[in-house]
Amino acid sequence: MKIKYFLKRVILNLILCQNNNTNQLNVRTMNELIEIKNLIKEFPIQKGFFNKKVGAVHAINNISIDIYKGETLGLVGESGCGKSTTGRCILGLESSTSGTVLFDGIDTNNCDDTQKKELKKRMQIIFQNPYSSLNPRMTIYDTIKEPIAIHKHMLKSQIDTNIKELLDVTGLPSTVLNKYPHEFSGGQRQRIGIARALVLNPEFIVADEPVSALDVSIQAQIINLLQNLKEELGLTYLFISHDLSVVKYISDRVAVMYLGEIVELATTGELFNNPKHPYTQALLSAIPTPDPNNNVSRRILLTGDIPSPTNPPQGCKFHTRCKYVMDICKKEIPPTYHLQDNHQAACYLLREPVSA
Numbered sequence: 001m002k003i004k005y006f007l008k009r010v011i012l013n014l015i016l017c018q019n020n021n022t023n024q025l026n027v028r029t030m031n032e033l034i035e036i037k038n039l040i041k042e043f044p045i046q047k048g049f050f051n052k053k054v055g056a057v058h059a060i061n062n063i064s065i066d067i068y069k070g071e072t073l074g075l076v077g078e079s080g081c082g083k084s085t086t087g088r089c090i091l092g093l094e095s096s097t098s099g100t101v102l103f104d105g106i107d108t109n110n111c112d113d114t115q116k117k118e119l120k121k122r123m124q125i126i127f128q129n130p131y132s133s134l135n136p137r138m139t140i141y142d143t144i145k146e147p148i149a150i151h152k153h154m155l156k157s158q159i160d161t162n163i164k165e166l167l168d169v170t171g172l173p174s175t176v177l178n179k180y181p182h183e184f185s186g187g188q189r190q191r192i193g194i195a196r197a198l199v200l201n202p203e204f205i206v207a208d209e210p211v212s213a214l215d216v217s218i219q220a221q222i223i224n225l226l227q228n229l230k231e232e233l234g235l236t237y238l239f240i241s242h243d244l245s246v247v248k249y250i251s252d253r254v255a256v257m258y259l260g261e262i263v264e265l266a267t268t269g270e271l272f273n274n275p276k277h278p279y280t281q282a283l284l285s286a287i288p289t290p291d292p293n294n295n296v297s298r299r300i301l302l303t304g305d306i307p308s309p310t311n312p313p314q315g316c317k318f319h320t321r322c323k324y325v326m327d328i329c330k331k332e333i334p335p336t337y338h339l340q341d342n343h344q345a346a347c348y349l350l351r352e353p354v355s356a
């Protein structure tokens with residue numbers, strides 16, 4: 001089973017490497033579409049008849065990051081590190097505990113109902129699981145049409161023209177419209193999910209693990225479709241994934257998350273060629289290559305389990321698994337060090353050496 005999974009990862013790696021992303025993004029010339037400042041999200045743990053709060057899951061711990069117009073920002077990390085919660089807080093599907101999210105200058109938590117409705121049109125999501133994200137009782141026509149019925153007033157002829165155009169750009173035949181989700185393969189269902197996400201002409205899309213439930217050959221097709229749509233429609237993506245090969249291919253910049261914090265952020269080329277944070281280095285070392293000897297020799301094994309987000313460690317959250325851990329790491333949260341080439345990382349190893 002493990003060998004089969006490993007081979008699948010290598011094949012996907014090879015398919016994507018043929019079209020390796022060599023974009024060099026100059027973020028200094030780009031405008032922010034989304035500005036996230038000191039975002040915190042905690043889920044309270046309640047017990048007893050009166051739902052007394054006895055603790056909290058610290059899902060997002062004070063993150064600040066910008067997403068630029070027209071870029072794909074990859075967000076990577078292990079399961080449960082807060083990636084999806086970050087995407088949901090940006091979209092307003094989860095309310096944040098504190099901090100702000102500005103979309104094109106509008107505070108998404110403090111705006112009136114008209115602005116909220118407008119924002120919902122401008123931001124959309126593509127879900128991880130195309131099997132459960134579509135309503136099995138609705139035809140594909142009704143599924144794609146539903147957001148228009150809620151947000152826009154259009155003549156039926158206009159709606160039909162829009163939907164046909166969407167089928168065209170997402171590579172679906174017009175014969176799908178009267179069918180139901182169970183009649184399609186995973187890849188086709190994800191194309192339907194993408195068509196639904198695009199129907200309101202959004203500017204920003206959170207793609208939450210959009211290919212992880214699909215077969216490898218289909219993954220490459222969906223990733224290429226997302227890449228083409230971004231260029232044709234001028235979209236901005238937050239691309240959430242635990243798969244670094246996929247993120248490397250599609251992203252302009254990559255943010256690495258660990259236990260609710262962003263530990264490293266850089267342009268894709270810089271992050272993959274010059275990772276600074278020990279956690280990023282360990283994640284990159286786990287990307288499989290076709291040479292099995294190479295895989296074993298370069299792999300950095302992380303010892304210990306990821307700590308619980310209900311009781312995260314003090315200081316650097318990675319210190320319980322880091323082979324470079326120092327005393328200060330156990331006591332104080334490392335600041336974010338800004339390096340060259342739009343690269344930043346939160347690790348005491350990047351401190352300027354103290355002169356004697």
Ligand code: SF4
Pocket residue numbers: 277278279316317318319320322323324325326329334346347348349
């Ligand atoms: Fe490791 Fe310390 Fe850096 Fe954290 S701050 S990653 S524990 S060296």
